[in-house]
Amino acid sequence: MTKAELRKIYSNKRKALSAEDYAILNQQLLAQFKTVDFSCVKYIHIFLPIISRREPDTYLIINYLKANHPNITLVYPQCNFAGCSMESFVDDTDLQLAENQFGITEPVAGNIINPDNIDMILLPLLAFDKRGYRVGYGKGFYDRFIARCRTDVQLVGLSLFEPMEHIDDVNEYDRQMHRCIMPDRVWDV
């Protein structure tokens, strides 16, 4: 299937989730997240969720990391829609967040860090395939951002749904994820 077809199907699958199912899936996703090895991770890049679009609730993950891995620095993306680029802001006392026009909470002030510091990126996605390719909202924000990171950056997807067999229109900029966390297991590529 193509990315455009998958965006439609998986947006609808998300909309069909009841509030109760969504809450349960997020708790299960957190339980799977806790099994990941963070020993080589000093900086982790985490998207802030669009709850209305039923994205994985990364606030649960953020709270877990702050409580259990206080030595890991959390960084959050700020989008520049003009160039489909992103900058990363550290979660420290200077950080200020606000909601943008697309309903994404993001940094508006704080300390930017260079992408080559980042050891792990948690990736939002609408769908992914068994090879670890992902489909996002289609603007290439993450493809562009990953291109600025170290080549050994760990790419970890978060998905409330199972992988599909094959995304047909993968392009030269797409990078395979190393693993994808789902509510019932971790998919290792």
Ligand SMILES: Nc1nc2c(c(=O)[nH]1)N(C=O)[C@@H](CNc1ccc(C(=O)N[C@@H](CCC(=O)O)C(=O)O)cc1)CN2
């Ligand atoms: N929580 C979260 N943050 C993220 C992403 C994400 O998937 N989730 N992104 C992952 O890449 C980037 C944002 N990508 C986005 C791409 C499109 C739209 C959007 O609402 N598009 C409109 C059409 C906009 C237009 O063309 O003018 C739409 O789809 O209705 C929003 C965010 C960076 N931050």
Ligand SMILES: Nc1ncnc2c1ncn2[C@@H]1O[C@H](COP(=O)(O)OP(=O)(O)OP(=O)(O)O)[C@@H](O)[C@H]1O
């Ligand atoms: N490093 C890059 N430089 C220039 N263009 C890029 C780069 N990475 C991606 N693109 C372009 O951005 C667009 C991304 O489309 P694609 O359908 O792959 O988005 P996506 O992966 O679903 O979105 P996102 O990464 O925002 O979640 C494509 O047109 C692609 O050619």
